[in-house]
Amino acid sequence: MLFKHLPDEIFQALSGSNRALIEAVLTDLASVFYDHADDPIKDKSVIIECIEDTLHKLDTLAWHDEQKEPFDSPKTIHDYALRIYHRLVNTGWLVEEQELYRVSVLMTPQVSMLLRSFIDISQHGKRNYGATVLSILSNLESVAKHPTERGVTLSQTAEAARDFSAHLNQILLGIRSLQRELFESRDPKAIVAGFFDLFVEGILIADYKTLKTSNNPFRFRRQILELTQSFLSQSDTLQQVAQCYADQQLISLTKAEQLVEKDCRDIIQTFSNIEQRLERIDEYRYRLEKRAADTARYMDSSRPGMANKIAGIISDVAKYDTPPVLKEMIGARFVGMASAAQPSKRREPPPPRVMTPAEVSAEAIKFRDQQRRFHEARQVTLPKMQSYLDKQLLSNDSKHILDFTIESVEDFVCFDHLRYVGSLGVTAKKLEEAYEIQFTNEYLDVHSFVECREFTVVRRSKA
Incomplete structure (x- = not known):
């Protein structure tokens, strides 16, 4: 089962009325327990001090008594820290261990992995594609040069390619859901703020602009595909990499060959259809940016979609022999030239052109030589x-x-x-x-x- 390694009450702390305080405390505790250079088992006093530091950074403190507890209502920051600490211990986020008079606190591996996943989701930010592609190419070149010693690196490369492909899907789905959310909104400020906060800061790729340049991260795609296909076509290399898989992972040679073929095909599939996926991402990105640009343009003059409404008004007025007098519009001027402005259309890239060497005629070469000799x-x-x-x-x-x-x-x-x-x-x-x-x-x-x-x-x- 998925939750058999987690305490039954672990999500009660995040589902109650005090979840905002619990979430802020767990976010700061993650950095304390994830310190790679320090002991993962902490003293109780250190954890309580960390909780107090988190509460000091919050603007307001409000604790809601959800059940009868043997504690009085918190009055000070220390009381709040103790209440939150016991709440985390009771729900299974923290585990206490007592040795004589010393009380230590730790997180079980399963709870630590759960908290790390939550932190990654909340801090899902930009990713640099250039570094990912270069690392995949470097690992594949290393495997090609030393298949016996470094063949197991192919497994890590395939995992990076799968993670890279999953991130593309996350971007596509994230832009799509954000687009639906912003399109349903009627508040211009919320649309513009959501575009910059959620899309530009959270979803957009860090090196997105380089995707349209000659120095784009995918200029090594052909080399990656050639190296990966060579592993499948060359039986000697495939056997050597599979032997390295078998030695490192302690599996049979037949199963190792199946894993090598699966990893190679995952890499090939990821980089073969990368253009189609980037085109879909670019299409959704264009729609989202167009909506945000339209909203920002009309925020001071009118509201989005006013051009279509003006066209409808003109069509209705054309049905009358004499235009009606709209007294409500005199002096208001909420319909003007700026209201009917339309955003610029999307510029389509020019079609690809086949470059062929131009043949220079003998007469042109002769005339050019004569000019050179004359000068x-x-x-x-x-x-x-x-x-x-x-x-x-x-x-x-x-x-x-x-x-x-x-x-x-x-x-x-x-x-x-x-x-x-x-x-x-x-x-x-x-x-x-x-x-x-x-x-x-x-x-x-x-x-x-x-x-x-x-x-x-x-x-x-x-x-």
Whole structure:
């Protein structure tokens, strides 16, 4: 039976009129008994002091006598603490052990597990999916590398995957029940407060925003599925992991193989249909956020659903030949432009697009190369001008402007910049030291390319 390990009166303390005080005390006592670095058996005085500290934090104290007890009505905090302490002992939450004159208090394992479950339910908060998925992937990689020594880790990984799947179901059902509760409410303040207190603080995933990014927690899903499927497809690995199961859990090899296959299939099932479940969660989340946004938008102007009511009023007025005069509306202005505002529609994600490499035609490549070579030819560099002058002068000591040849774009650019060697900066100092440009006042047309002042390039002597 489910309750055969629990005292029969254990739920009486939480079902009476004093359950608020009992609940607050049990919540604080849980941290005292769950202290991993301390002795689980406590002195009676320590428990009573803890109860007194809890009562000091409460705003009001009110004890209702539910049955005849051999105690007077509590007057002080200490009296309240004693009354609650004896109430917990009588209902089986606490167990007293006496050694001579020393009274110790403890919790049985079954009661401790029950209280821990209650605390987990009351503190059901956000969960980080990224850490869960990474831990599952890390354990699977460890099993793949060392199946004989660490194969039993697969059992813990499957349990984490099942817990992860159950948490998704809890989120889905929690949002659905919260949505039904808020939709039935007609109090705007309660709707907005419930949305932030129950949904944002209690149900929403801690790293929910990352689910829509490239750095989402499920980017390792393919690796998890491949590793898990490899355990089932590779008979050697399956035998090694099953042998580790059998050695650690002291079971037969046949039963160990069945457990390994079950754990692997649970992991595969959890991560195979994760997208569909997240889409349903996102759909319910959108409806809930839309209702809260509509309520917050209309709280100052009117109330939710006013746009439909205005549409109904207009439809009714259209039935008359002359619009009726509504004297009650004059000066009230409870129907206005802000009342008919509609929230923005949900933005659907764009459909997936198959990325295909674009083929560049040969003509485009040829044209791009020609453009690159043209831009390179137009660049003026010192080696280009040095080579052009050496080619033109050869062994001559001087050369006239009309004797220069222009056979390419590079030659034209170098010839055009010979007149500005003195203004080319520090990089052209070598050219100025090797050649001298002597100008005249005459203007000449050089090979029908350019008209410029007449000049002669003279090679400077090394002396």
